[in-house]
Amino acid sequence: MMTEKNKTCETVNTSKSLLTDHDIYLFKEGNHFHLYEKLGSHLITFNNVKGVYFAVWAPNAEKVSVIGDFNNWNKTSHHLRAREDSSGIWEGFVPGIGEGTIYRYHIRSRYNNYRVDKRDPFAFYGETPPNSASIVRDLTYTWGDQAWMKERSGKNNINAPLSVYEIHLGSWRRIPEDGNRFLTYREMAPYLAEYVKETGFTHVELLPVMEHPFYGSWGYQITGFFSPTGRYGTPQDFMYLVDYLHQNEIGVILDWVPSHFPSDEHGLVYFDGTHLYEHADPRKGFHPDWTSYIFNYGRNEVQNFLVSNALFWLDKYHIDGLRVDAVASMLYLDYSRKEGEWIPNKYGGRENIEAVSFLKKCNETIYHFYPDVQTIAEESTAWPMVSRPTYVGGLGFGMKWNMGWMHDTLKYFSIDPIYRKYHMNQITFSILYAFTENFVLPLSHDEVVHGKGSLLYRMPGDEWQKFANLRLLFGYMFGHPGKKLLFMGGEFGQTKEWYHEESLSWHLLQYPIHKGMQEWVKDLNRFYRNEPVLYEIDFEYTGFEWVDFHDLDRNIISFLRKGKTVKDQILVVCNFTPVPRYNYRIGVPYGGFWKEVLNSDAKHYNGSGHGNLGGVEASPLPSHGRYYSIALTLPPLGIVFFKREMDDK
Structure with a gap:
């Protein structure tokens, strides 16, 4: 009835x-x-x-x-x-x-x-x-992050410190005594905020939170572009997480995937019996690597869908930035395709003109409505001016992941130190192009999956050398021009390769060598955030100066990071061998006392304790084309930072 x-x-x-x-x-x-x-x-x-x-x-x-x-x-x-x-x-x-x-x-x-x-x-x-x-869901929520939203332009701009902690929500921390279940958005909020504040990161970046049917895709195969995944709670629960992080002065970046979508029948594919969202021709509309479908960027209604989706997360969820996934796959018609498997553009080229137009339009629109956020491109090729404004011919992104730096650096660090002198160009070459884009230096999730092992176990040598190498790697990243990104677990020396069905190995922090690694990352973040020299001129040549990159036999490089004030400089020296170097002379631009402000080999970090007893006095002995120099003890597989103590004279 x-x-x-x-x-x-x-x-x-x-x-x-x-x-x-x-x-x-x-x-x-x-x-x-x-x-x-x-x-x-x-x-x-x-x-x-x-x-x-x-x-x-x-x-x-x-x-x-x-x-x-x-x-x-x-x-x-x-x-x-x-x-x-x-x-x-x-x-x-x-x-x-x-x-x-x-x-x-x-x-x-x-x-x-x-x-x-x-x-x-x-x-x-x-x-x-x-x-x-x-x-059906109403998105009403009472926000408490007004202070953050009012001031975030100062936290998000390219002259601010940006140290990003990349996490996957489902495997950052689980509850083993409750069936190894996920933390919910609300449960995670206080744990994540406390941990990020403790370790000193400025932002978190979340692998895609949009609803995805296959958990093993890590969120990159999306069917619910406007829906936060229900695995961890409701939309308001996710708002609570973002709100809580903002109230603790932590920015939130989301991975966003406008490059493709999966073949699940209930999703966008073949939506009304035709190829509505995707190209009909599989040579343009199907992605061979991911067995997924590529958006038809030339269709106005599809542009509406994607641009609206980007604005939606910035509007309804107060997101501070979008890291745009797989931009290279959008830009090139022949991406991951063999001859005859792709269609040239109307000029006969391999560039996807429609996708280029869409990316420019999307970035212009985002920055029009939200000038205090960032869009960040994961783009792995040499496409020019990715992070330059569209009015000068760029794609309009705020920043770009430096995949070249990541690849060369990890390859160099994987080499036994005895052979590194033959590969020094891999550690120095990045400076030649470091200022062509607004770069983020990523040590991301992609580097600790698919058999690559953890960052720690990609380092050569015995256990002590692996940890020393990893501390050196992190120190080198923080000294190098560019914003910073580190995937969860790396900060304490996770030993296992990341697996999305397991929590991080938090129990490792009971061991001094892992705790020392975490303390090193904390101090790097603290020092980085407190020293404008390390971030305020990240994207211009004036913020960097080589001291020496020719000492190939001893595998030592040294450089200066420079601030807006002439005398505001920090000296960074890296020793890429397991041999300590004594009385090693480095040219410096000024006399006076150069304080050792960070040393990766300090016993506090479970290092061997080689150092310079707090600092050294510069002598009027010319070296490296400079009138003054300092004689240093360089720790094995170590990095040291020095800052000249200023006086009133």
């Missing part, structure tokens, strides 16, 4: 619309950047009746209906209306239902007798995988 409520739910009011004529105009021309306010499911009151307004883009559908728990998944009872403006949007108001309603769109295509149940592309929430339906 049908109740009054069920009778109400058996009707769809197709006269109510959130879409204005102006919305449709912007939608068609590809300039509707807040489409999440119009499409999807929205709680509204119409004629004093509460219900849900639904709208979905499916231009090649013959019929679209809303099915869900409210109508027992009946495909014929709640049909949406196709708008008469050739927009391809279907819409309708279902009275009597509300927040928490589980639903899908049943789409009957005009072609091939295709029938499918689809997740709402604009849904704000969804069922936890392996379930895949959408859930």
Whole structure:
């Protein structure tokens, strides 16, 4: 027997619309950047009746209906209306239902007798995988991060210290006594904030939080672009995590994936019986490496979807930056393809002109609405001006991952020190191009998976040498121009390769050698944040000066980091061999006392204790083209930082 409520739910009011004529105009021309306010499911009151307004883009559908728990998944009872403006949007108001309603769109295509149940592309929430339906959700939340949002431009700009702790939410920390389950967003908030503050990082970067059906994809195969994954809680729970981090003065960067999407039937692929979001030709629309589909960047409605998605996370979740994944795969039509497997552009070239245009448009729009955030490109080629403004021909990103530095540096550090003198160019070459982009130096999750081992176990030598090498690597990264990024676990010398089904090996911190590594990273972060010399001129030649990079036999390099004031300089010296060097003379620009401010070999970090007893006095003995010099003890596999003590004279 049908109740009054069920009778109400058996009707769809197709006269109510959130879409204005102006919305449709912007939608068609590809300039509707807040489409999440119009499409999807929205709680509204119409004629004093509460219900849900639904709208979905499916231009090649013959019929679209809303099915869900409210109508027992009946495909014929709640049909949406196709708008008469050739927009391809279907819409309708279902009275009597509300927040928490589980639903899908049943789409009957005009072609091939295709029938499918689809997740709402604009849904704000969804069922936890392996379930895949959408859930009506209101995003109301009372934020407490007003102070951070007001001041974050000073925390996010290119002249600020940026030391990023990259984490995967599901494996940072688990609860083994409760079935090895994940921490929820709310449970994680105090633990993560306390730990990041303790270790001194300025930002966290989260591997994608958008809903993804396959947990082993780490979030990079997304079906719910507007939905934080339900594995760790609700949208408001995720807001709480971001809010909590902001209140503890920690920025939040999200990995964002506009490069591809998976083949799961309930997702975007073949959405209305046609290749709606992806290219029809697999030579442009299918990614051979990831067996996923590539967005059709030349389609205005797809541009709307992606740009709106970027703004959505900045708007509704107060995100401070987007690290854009796999940009190289977007830029090149022949990316990971053999001859004959790709289609040249209209000029016969390999550049994806449509993707280039989209990236420029996306960055311009983001910085127009949110000038105090950052977009960061993961781009692994020599494409020029990735992090330069579009008005000078750049792609418009704020920063770019320095994949060349990462590759060369890790390759160099993996070499037995006895052979390093033959490969010194791998550690010095990066300076030749260090200022061509606004670079981030990434030691990311990609370097500790797929059989590569942990960072610690990629270092050569016995246990002591592995730890010394890793401390040296981190010190070199913090001394080198560029912002910093380190994947979780590296900061205390994780021994196992990262595995997404396990927590980090936190028990290792009971051992002094691992605790020493963590203390070293803490002190590097503290020193970095307190010394503007190390970050305020990161992207210009004036912030760096070689002292010596020719001592190949002893594998020693030395350089100066320079600030805005002439005498504001820090000397960095690296010894890449396990042999201590005594009375090693280095030229310095000024006389006076040069204080040893950091030493990776200090016993506090479980080093051997070689050092300079607090510092050295410069002598008027010319060296390295400078009038003064200092004689140093260089620790084995160590790095030392010196700062000249200023006087009032």
